[in-house]
Amino acid sequence: MSLQKRDKKHLWHPLKQHQLNPDSLAIVKAKGCILTDEDGNEYIDAIASWYTCMYGHCNEYIVEATYKQMQQLDQVMFSDFTHEPVIKLSEELIKILPQNQNKIYFNDNGSTAVEAGIKMALQYYFNNGEKRSLFIAFENGFHGDTFGAMSVSGLSVYNDPFEDFLIDVKRIPTPNGSNTKTLLEQLKLLVSHHNIAGFIYEPLIQGAAGMKTHDAKGLNTILNFFKQHNILTIADEVMTGFGKTGKNFASDYLETKPDIMCLSKALTAGLLPMAITSCTQEIYDAFLSNDVAKGFFHCHTYSANPVACATAIAGIELLTSTKIQDSIKWIEQSHSKFNTEIKNHPKVETTRHLGVIFAIDLNVKMARYGDLRDKLLKFFMDRGVFLRPLGNTIYIQVPYVISKAELQKVYQTIQDALHFI
Template sequence: MSLKERDKKHLWHPLKQHQLQPESVAIVKAKGCILIDEDGNEYIDAISSWYTSMFGHCNDYIIEKAYQQMQQLDQVMFSDFTHQPAVELSEELIKILPKGQNKIFFNDNGSTAVEAGIKMALQYYFNRDEKRSVFIAFEDGFHGDTFGAMSVSGLSVYNGPFEEFLIDVKRIPTPDGNNHIDILKQLQLFTSTYKIAGFIYEPLIQGAAGMKIHNAEGLNEILKFCKANHILTIADEVMTGFGKTGKHFASDYIDTKPDIICLSKALTAGLIPMAITSCTQNIYEAFLSNEMAKGFFHCHTYSGNPIACATAIAAIELLQSKNIQDNIKVIAKSHKVFSDLIKIHPKVKSTRQIGVIFTLDLNTKMERYGDLRDKLLKFFMDRGVFLRPLGNTIYIQVPYTISKSELQKIYDTIEDVLEIV
């Protein structure tokens, strides 16, 4: 019996309606940008397996560093102990994080990184005897699937059954270069009406919303307003972090820096699950007290796992290497050339690009998870390219190690799919 047949007996996959989509592709091997299924078919991983494997699958350097760590220390609880990989990772990460970050808190994944950031903001004011319980977030934002992260997310396709259980969030539109004055008026109304604890945002680009890019100058004005009104700012860099936008972090494009940053995905190069919530010294000091209850009582069993830390250190080394930085520039330039070519196609509504992220919107209406979207997904897979449309949005977020021929095949496949739309 094949793997995909055995899969159906016990497994429940995420973001899937099993009655409509009964089978999953069984992947048995991955190397570089290539996924190989149980029948020997190869697929270019054009979205880096949800933006994680940015240095290619089974990267030899990452694997070697993880292997070395496995022989020294595998797992130890992080509540009462520390270790070399965690200490070194904190030192290396602080060097490249946006200015002002000074403390590192370990989590398991992107959702829990956001969850910790939300709890930090709420408890920051609680510890100061100031009750603030409302958050501000962008319309159509996505921050994860745990309850706090889900609360600040704005995509009802994920949140519908749970709306009545979520924390109070007020939403604002993303800045487009012309609307920031109206947004600031809206923020002024919110701050005069509600006790606002924090503003959480995906800096520059909203991933799950369809890779929508917003205006850096407008975002900076929003952040300045929040700072002036003592609203904590939380940058969700789970998707954008570690080079994807052309800089180490999307927040590097914005003058006003966040109080809290959420990190995961490419943090460990896709090898081992881990996440981090970083914060300023000021946030951290609000939790220092002679009262035990004012400490941050939030913990994950695998917090600060030594192997994951060693993997993250290796990923940061690769990120800063000349080879990877050069590759990021080459990919960005290639995307720009493709964008200029494809945006005049009558089936293309618009294109946008930043760093290694390229997006086009089809000139047709589609359900986020519908028949036409599934038809496109099948077309891509049949051509040996793994692209996962978000409704009528097709996006590329390739590994930094992709070859020119692999990248060209992705472009060619997108051009070909326009003929069936």
């Protein structure tokens, strides 16, 4: 019996209505940018498997570092112990994180990284004798599926059944270069009527919203406003982190740095689950006390797993290498050239790109999970390219190791799809 048929007996896949979309393609092998299914068909992974495998699948350098650590120390609880891989990883992260980041807290995934960031912000004020409960977030943002992360997310398709159980959030539009003054007026009104605990944002690019970009200067102005009003800022760099925007982090484009950062996905190169919530020394110091209850009582069983830490160290070593940095630059240059070729196509409404991320909004109405979107996904897969449209947005986020021929095939497949729609 095929893997695809065996899958149906017990498995429940995420983001899927099984009555409408019953089949899941069985992948048996992955190497570099290529996924291979059980029938031997190959697909270019043009979204790096949800932005994780940025150095390619089964990267030999990362696999070797992981295997070596597995033979030395596999798992030890982080609440009572420490180990060399986690210490080294913290040292390597601090080298590339914005300079105000000084403490590293470990989680399991992007949602839990955000969850910890939200709880840090709330308890920071609580420990300082203040009660603050309201968060501010961008419209259409996405920060994860746990309850705090859902609360600050703005995509109703994920959250509608749970709205009555979420924390209080006020949403504002993203800065677009012309609305900064209006946004500041809105924020002044919110500050005058609420005790605000924090502002959470995806810096420069909203991933799940369709790779929507916003104005760096306007965002910086907003961040300055929150700093002036003693409101903590939380940068969700789960998607944008580790080179995807052309810099190590999207926050590197901004003068005002976040108080808290959330990291995952490419952190461990798609090999193992792990996430990090980093923060400033000031936030950490608010949890220091002779009162045990003022500590941060939030823990995950696999926090700072030694094997995952070794994997992340190898990933950072690759990220900072000349070879990968050069690859990021040529992919960005290729995107720019492709943009000039496609932006005036009659089926294209808008285009945008930053780093290795490229997005096209089609001037065709499509449901986020609907028939036309599914037909477009099948069109790509039938031609050996894995692209996963977000509504009417087609986006690329290729691994840094993609070849020129592979990238050109991705571009050509998108161009072909414009005639299909």
